[in-house]
């Protein structure tokens with residue numbers, strides 16, 4: 001092999017792990033130790049800068065940061081751990097030369113650990129294992145190291161990959177050590193391991209310019225921004241460049257701005273060279289996976305695979321009687337269409353199609369969370385809309401229909417094992433493994449159709465009183481698994497428009513969980529709670545107590561209501577049936593029947609029954 005030039009002044013790495021194993025907190029620790037960011041008191045997870053990330057305590061968007069250590073610039077990409085964003089992590093791995101694989105010192109490797117490790121090994125990366133959260137009680141670092149070693153073997157790691165270094169750390173306390181019995185005082189051992197074990201990027205500035213676009217950003221002033229790594233050559237502001245599309249077509253553009261990463265900031269630069277991770281503006285129509293190249297000899301880098309969407313929902317403008325009364329600023333189909341088209345442009349994995357003559361849009365994404373984040377973002381921007389139940393996307397293989405199935409890991413106390421197994425059995429799950437963990441919990445692994453899992457999480461939380469852990473992860477496509485049970489419980493439906501009354505809700509709460517509180521605006525066809533008995537019931541939630549004598553006056557106030565179930569977006573999307581919708585406004589999330597009139601619902605019901613006969 002010819003001698004390959006490497007740039008010793010730089011390292012590019014990503015930090016990967018299962019959700020919540022402490023990636024963002026560890027980046028905090030590295031930025032703090034190297035002084036790349038000036039932390040204020042109590043400031044944590046600074047990379048989770050988006051308001052939705054802060055609210056949910058998870059990373060949604062990958063982000064770049066950089067710091068300097070011993071004269072070397074280290075670019076680090078913090079990635080999301082949630083399974084919906086797995087394909088984004090996979091793309092990011094193409095941009096880096098090394099990874100920190102974090103594993104919680106108590107939990108050990110989890111489904112997403114396996115997924116991200118598999119992708120890293122396939123790309124010939126040599127991970128550094130960081131056994132993290134060493135400060136927690138009941139950690140078992142040696143056992144976790146062994147379990148991770150076994151996982152490397154199971155995933156066919158090479159000899160070289162198996163020779164991974166292990167660093168023990170606590171991102172929270174800000175220390176790392178090569179030996180858990182040694183003193184723990186700084187991040188230095190991890191930083192030194194990064195310098196020694198992450199290869200400097202292969203980078204020849206004399207070759208023609210080539211940059212692989214791994215992420216996109218948008219700025220209303222400069223338009224689309226391409227983010228990625230320069231593999232070869234150099235580029236400067238003002239230069240003409242070529243854009244090599246995925247199909248080999250060539251478009252032309254001109255670099256109007258180059259930004260590099262310093263700490264958490266992007267700073268403008270006049271030029272950049274091989275090995276740098278940068279963002280470039282000025283290339284119209286650029287998409288993820290394409291190559292920006294030298295204008296005189298444009299050559300594409302190997303294309304990045306973009307995973308197909310797995311789930312879809314219909315979006316349309318809000319047709320409820322309360323439309324526009326909740327402070328929404330963007331109400332029309334046209335508003336929604338423009339916003340969705342913009343999203344499809346920059347959010348890889350989101351696809352938008354028109355249905356029903358442009359009144360409705362089928363929006364497809366990589367999972368329920370992926371779409372829920374889009375809805376939540378639009379809602380905060382002032383959009384109102386209604387969305388239908390998430391549907392899994394089937395595929396055809398020859399004459400066969402195939403559907404996505406997931407690996408599901410569940411950890412519960414023994415007392416809930418039976419109920420969970422029964423619920424999953426009825427959803428045609430196949431059990432793959434069952435063990436008792438060192439803390440005495442039961443850990444079960446299943447393979448189950450993705451379709452069967454929609455709506456399961458809320459049942460699971462109720463079943464285990466919030467004490468269970470559940471992780472799912474796309475596994476593969478398998479042959480269609482047949483009919484799945486639908487929601488067993490019925491719903492309580494408001495009979496007419498008005499304001500919910502405490503007395504009426506008091507009488508309804510014996511039937512099942514209630515979603516609304518006194519004073520809430522209701523409309524005919526809106527779903528206000530659950531009917532445990534199974535059937536759908538139209539009920540009067542506006543009824544006041546008859547004042548038969550003087551003492552009864554005002555007694556409404558004395559009624560004690562069970563606190564209603566808060567209708568969060570995730571709950572609503574999981575809960576609704578095929579003939580129901582979630583209404584989303586900046587202020588409220590409501591659940592409703594698609595057809596608000598009872599007569600209309602009955603008519604459709606009868607028609608379906610006659611047709612089904």
Ligand SMILES: Nc1nc2c(ncn2[C@@H]2O[C@H](COP(=O)(O)OP(=O)(O)OP(=O)(O)O)[C@@H](O)[C@H]2O)c(=O)[nH]1
Nearest residue numbers: 019020021022023024025058059081133170171172
């Ligand atoms: N005890 C302890 N807790 C930690 C440590 N690092 C992170 N945590 C906690 O674990 C939770 C998740 O931490 P994050 O850093 O957001 O985890 P993450 O891997 O970035 O999560 P995602 O980006 O959502 O996948 C937070 O509540 C942290 O406070 C640690 O070293 N020790």
Ligand SMILES: [Mg+2]
Nearest residue numbers: 023024058059
């Ligand atoms: Mg994070």
